[in-house]
Amino acid sequence: MSFKRKDLLGLGSLSPEEMALILEAAEPFKEVSGREIKKVPALRGKTVVNLFFEPSTRTRTSFELAAKRLSADVVNFSPSSSSVVKGETLLDTARNIEFMQADILVLRHSSAGAAEILAKNSRMSVINAGDGWHEHPTQALSDLLTIQEKKGQVRGLHVAIVGDVAHSRVARSNIHALTKMGAHVRVVGPPTMMPLFLHRLGVQVYHDFDKAIAGVDVVIMLRLQLERQGRSLFPSIREYARLYGLTFERVQRAAKDVLVMHPGPVNRGVEIAHDVVDGGSAVILDQVANGVAVRMGLMYLLSQRN
């Protein structure tokens, strides 16, 4: 089987086989990043444009490193604001980039569906690097690779996703990825952070973290957007940390060999305690390392099309 898609817009529309294919493609590139000369010629002569409408350091850097290690030419384009403010539409911005003969466009945008709208109207391969609250597929694929490496397989694992699911693209992509690969997913948080009909995505919804964490094999903590305080989603950071923060005590309630994950950046002492971030269960930095490999594998597959 080969990867037939022009774009990667989300995991909601991907089959388990397609996800497995991307993870397989990522595997050999892990070794490349470990070499002294971290470069292969797979994308030589290709142009990758990182179009980021939202500030992002780690995702953009990860994509940039991935493209460079594949020998692509990379341009970072970070318009300071979205089309409404700027006056040029997203489509016009993208068309300009297309006519500079870019091959792959990596898009980060605050609007759900931005990558899909763009992909439909462009010959370039579009990779969704996060669209609003919708999806962040490469993050979830990195998480999948990390779990697969550490646990052997994803099928049958119990995974808890904890935090502001309503406003999290990472959560949505992870829910699709994990449920499609056969994991049992529970989501945990206050009802204010659980979107309506969440259970229809095939997950169990919990509001009590202590109950939800019992016996799980993987805990994925979501970053608390501190600026959301004052919008009545949670009363205070103090109370949020007490009810939904991952403390060392809570980790003890999970399975013995639990994996603690976080997409970063981490708010130490808020959603995750200092000693848990640095503890033996945390695989947060493995996620980061795998992120580069997954993005290399994905760009390789997309460039092999035709």
Next chain:
Amino acid sequence: MKVLIAGGRVVDPGHWNGVADVLIEGGKISAVEPNLQEKFQKVKALKMIDAKGLLVCPGFVDLHVHFREPGFEYKETIATGSAAAVAGGFTSVCCMPNTQPVNDSRSITEFILAQAAAARKARVFPIGAITKGSKGEELAEIGELVDAGCVAVSDDGVPVMNSLVMRRAMEYASAFHLPVIDHCEDSMLSRGGSMHEGAVSTELGIPGIPKAAEEVMVARNIALAELTGARLHLPHVSTVGSVRMVREAKARGIPVTAEACPHHFSLTDEAVRSYDANAKMNPPLRTDEDVQAIRGGLRDNTIDIVATDHAPHAVQEKQLEFDAAPFGIIGLETAFPLTLNLVEEGILSLAQAIDKLTREPAQVFGLPYGTLVPGVAADVTLIDPNATWVVDTARLHSLSRNTPFAGWTMKGKVVKTFVGGNVVYDRDEQ
């Protein structure tokens, strides 16, 4: 000059439902009877229109359109909007005041009426603002607006959030027997939302607008109508709960009327899946449960009328990211076939469907149209109920193209539209 529309099936709600001839004299309906044709065979100065196989109805009346002039002429002008109206069989339309400037004064009302007269297509009735600048603070000069020709008041698009202001508006308007329309939306509950809040919005990650945002305000407005006795008209009802509350209010004798838009009884939030902003409007497309409730409400007359909420926006605006694109779709040229679908599906009788496009809306705003009773202005729409056509946005008369029904095959086509006895739309001349 006499005109005889001969041999069609006349549906004049409450008056006639069957084959008959319609005689127009001096711009007015002169007679509706079978076999008029024989009587007039020898009259020379008579234009005969063969309507065999066609429906002959009063011209449609739309209580809810946005014609964008003054201020947003790149979206629609009164002339292009009126052309779209008559192409869709509408001979009277009521235009919302959210222009730039807002229609909160005699001068804007008179300007709209003058533009409409110059366009010589549909009758255009301005709706005045409830509050100055539609800011929701101080009452507009409603007395003067009525005097200038406004047929209702509304701050459409901007809900009147302050309940005391709404109470005063209802009280004040009742002195003029003027209907008060409120776009029912609690703007705190809906803040940031772009589509119905439900299973689909959860999956798509698009900020949602809960049903409660509408229902809270429907409940408030019904309570205020009960308090003040004012004539309340609820536009674009979109939820099960709203239908239920209107039904209950009517049973208790509260003077409330309600409208439904064709898109709210034809589509669900599934239409948003492709992130096409042509499926974005406010209130948003809801779920199948709501669609069924609206259909049920139309059937038992809880919902009195069909209105389009015709809301033109330019192509470049609807090409934006879903959350950045403006709310609203055009509807004048697709409203009739979408309503006819309800007849095909056995939800409404043909007479009931026509009633909700003609006599009922005219009565809601007290307009002397929507009927073929002898003596009224000859606003008549001829329809081929069996003609099928495909919605081609390039061939619409509206200046804008924002419809989720592009590419749909529609059944039922307007053939000719008369306003005051004059043909203002003729399919064969297109």
